Structure formats: C-alpha cells, structure tokens
Amino acid sequence: MTDKFDDLPAIRRAGLERMEQVYGFDMADAPGDFFRYTADHLFADIWNRPGLTDRDRRLLLIGALAATGAADVLGIQVPAAHANGELSAEQLREIVIFLSHYAGWQNGARLNTIVEDTIAKSRKQR
Template structure:
C-alpha cells in the first residue's frame, strides 16, 4: 500500500470521527489498521461519489441490522459532532429502521441514542 493512501486514510479517519477515536498504530505495527486505513479510509471514505453523510447513513443502517450498540453510538456521535445529522434526524432514522431491523434491535439502539441525546443536551446547557 502506498504511504499516500495510508496518510490520506489517517486524515479521513480523523475527519470522519472528529478526532474522537484513538490514534491509529504506527505504520507496520498492525497490518489490520494499515489495511483499513489505506483501503477503507484512504479509498472508500475518501471517494467523493458519496458524501461522508451518505456513507454514514448507509453504515448506520448496516449497524442497525446487526444490533451493534457500541458501533451505532460511535457513528451517531460522529454524525452529530460533524453536523451531518441532528438528534431529531437520528431519532427518525432509528424509527424508520425499526421496520427493517425489528423492534428488539431498534429498541436497544433507541436507548443508546437517547443516552447520547441526553449527554448532548447537558453539554449544550453547560456551554
């Protein structure tokens, strides 16, 4: 993999996640991260055919189908911080996805989202 793809991937990784996730390992320390940074972030997330918001919505749907609360939380938090989706839009996405992923999975994601919204509200009140 070219250094430029990995470097581009690191920049996009930080952009997508608002510098909220841990710093990736140094090049060569972890093949998984090297591959992910070059291909997933250096190529896919960096391609301008779809916006980051578009990709995030697709990812939220895939995560909802798996019922992955932790990953949903990371994506919802990043979407909110980047101004891609408002709390109301995230709630609507969960409501919509309920019909496709089922009530048990969506209920867990809704509780996760309500916790995030409460955190965002409290943070806004202290600013």
Template sequence: MNDRYQRGRAVMDEVYGPGFSAALDGQSGPFLKETVEHLFGEVWNRPDLSTRDRRLLVLGATAAFGRADLVQVQARGALASGDCTPDELHESVLQLAFYVGWGNATSVQEGIARAVAETTTAAEPNQD
C-alpha cells in the same frame, strides 16, 4: 506513516470528529492498516456519495447487528460533523425498526440516546 495512512486518519477525523484517529497512536497490524488506508483513505473518500450518505448506510448496516456501541460511534460522529441532528437520528430509529426488527431498533435507540446525551453534556457551558 505513508500518505494513504495520513489521508485515512484525516478522513476518520472528518467522519468521527476531530482527534478520533489519535486513539490509533501506538497501534499497528494489517487489519488497522487496511481500515485506515483503504476503508477511510479510499472508500470513505470517494466522490459519488457524501459522508452523510455513507454514514446513513453504515448506520443501517450497523443497526442490523443490534450493537448499541457501534451505533453510538456512528451517531456521535454524525452529531460532531453536523451530518445529522438529534431529531434526524431519533427518526432514523423508527425507520430502521421496520427493516432490522424491533429488538435491534431498541439497541439503535440506546446507542443514539447515549451519543445525543454525550453531545448535549459536552455542549453545555460549565456551571462552576
């Protein structure tokens, strides 16, 4: 693996949580290579917007697709990195509803609720 690819994987782990890029092990192809090297190694790594700023932009764009699964990935990353609190993510649903439509906002709420539930469950001490 080259330096750009390694840097991209490191940024992916910053954006989505430690170990996220490990899911890429054993995968290859031009789309994956450009995603890791260019999108994460270069674009997400640029200095003029913070990771939080970029995440909120992606969350807004993703909301327009009405894809709860993609929103969940962004919300999970926001919670893991400390970029957003559960309350901030829930507030974003209301803000987005007026721009992406109520139906798409329903999917945004679903993705955020799942991510918050996962994070809350993972943070709870084991009762065994």
C-alpha cells in the same frame, strides 16, 4: 510545528486524517494488517470516493450496523454523525423509528438507547 502524521506514508496519513474527520476524535497509527486495511483502504480510499456525501455514507452505515446489531460501532458512528452536524436529534430519532421496522425491534431499541444517550450528552455540553 510538525504534523503528527508527517513520518507516515501518504496513504496512511490520508487514512488517519480521514478517520479523524469521520469519527471526530484524534487518531493514532496502530500496528497490524486489520488496522492497515482500515486506515489505508477503507478510510484513505473508500471514504474519499466521489458519488456519496459523508452523510450518505453515514446513513448507509448506521442502517447496516443497526441491522446486524453492532451496537459497539453504532456507539461511535451515531455520536460522530450528530457532532459533525450530519444528523440532527430529530433525524436520529426518525432513523430509529424507521430502522426498527426493518432491522428488528431489539436492534431498534439498542439504536434508540445510543441515540438518546448521544442527544442527552450533546445537550449537557452546550
């Protein structure tokens, strides 16, 4: 059996494999410079650097996304962090309370909706 990324350059393969680990779902290669920088630089390089755990990176990312109101990307990151076991339901709820005071109540409310949806979907899947 061949790996679905075998025909790709090593850097792209590493990036796509890392994206799958981080996001928790299958990835496919895509065209364009934006995707190239995302896969080859952000995921093959930055997400693989030593010094921070995936959980550390995820906490920083959730904080930055909440502060900028990026609910669309939070909708990917929060469920992935929960599914990967990086953050429990209780920890996610605590993050909402903490970030609401620093990122603004409206951003915290959007994050809360994502967190509660994530927890509810996780419970249904058990």
